[in-house]
Amino acid sequence: MATVKRLLILLPLLLAGCAVVSEEECQAGLWYERGLQDGARGRGQSLVYEIAQRCQEYGARVDSEAWLRGHEEGVEQFCTPENGYYQGRRGNSYEGVCTGPTADLFMVEYRRGLADFQMQQEFRRLAQRHDDIERELYAVNAALAAADDEESRRILQFRRSALRRELSLLDMQLHRFGFLGFDFFY
Structure with a gap:
């Protein structure tokens, strides 16, 4: 009550x-x-x-x-371990208010939560870049289909190759998150 x-x-x-x-x-x-x-x-x-x-x-x-x-x-x-993780997982700053034995437990969990937060941010950054490259690749393919001179075709083919390489690298990096067991959608 x-x-x-x-x-x-x-x-x-x-x-x-x-x-x-x-x-x-x-x-x-x-x-x-x-x-x-x-x-x-x-x-x-x-x-x-x-x-x-x-x-x-x-x-x-x-x-x-x-x-x-x-x-x-x-x-x-x-200053509980559970709240330490919660605060870190959300990327909240910590003002150093915890003292005594609870401070250590809080900080262990805060750092763990913050590491998860940073991994999620990196995953989102990579996923956004992946989406951007896919859109650009679509535009390059459309421009390549409409290109009427050899020089334009060569430049577009070179750009398409570079985008495909970067997309392949991003696919590997994003796949790595699955192996690490991260679930970023909770």
């Missing part, structure tokens, strides 16, 4: 987006809850200074002690 209450309190904060803090949040003064949310998102402690500066512009004061207590609890939720 306490978890549900926290989620209901945090919902407006989660929907607030990328802004450091709104005037309404400054006036509401839910600093423990805001710290909990920021910690659970892996945000660093320096964020409280940005929040305090913004709230000062609105004439509000931040209870940084309450924010830090909430942040500490939120960081505990963030």
Whole structure:
């Protein structure tokens, strides 16, 4: 029940987006809850200074002690091995908030997730290049069929050969991902 209450309190904060803090949040003064949310998102402690500066512009004061207590609890939720993989797999940056024994486990999984993310990015890059070459090869073949002089034919045939070689190389590189057992569509 306490978890549900926290989620209901945090919902407006989660929907607030990328802004450091709104005037309404400054006036509401839910600093423990805001710290909990920021910690659970892996945000660093320096964020409280940005929040305090913004709230000062609105004439509000931040209870940084309450924010830090909430942040500490939120960081505990963030610094799990499962979340480490999740954050890395999505290519999210890490602000170094984890400490103690959980930090090592978090980082092992974060690096593993990040490696998977980078492999997925490479796979997508190769697949996009493969598609681009296939389109260009189609255009070259159409131009070759319409070419009416020998010099144009020679240039187009040379380009077609180069595209076929690159396509063959890309096929081998893309095939390698299947051997590595990566499933990039989950």
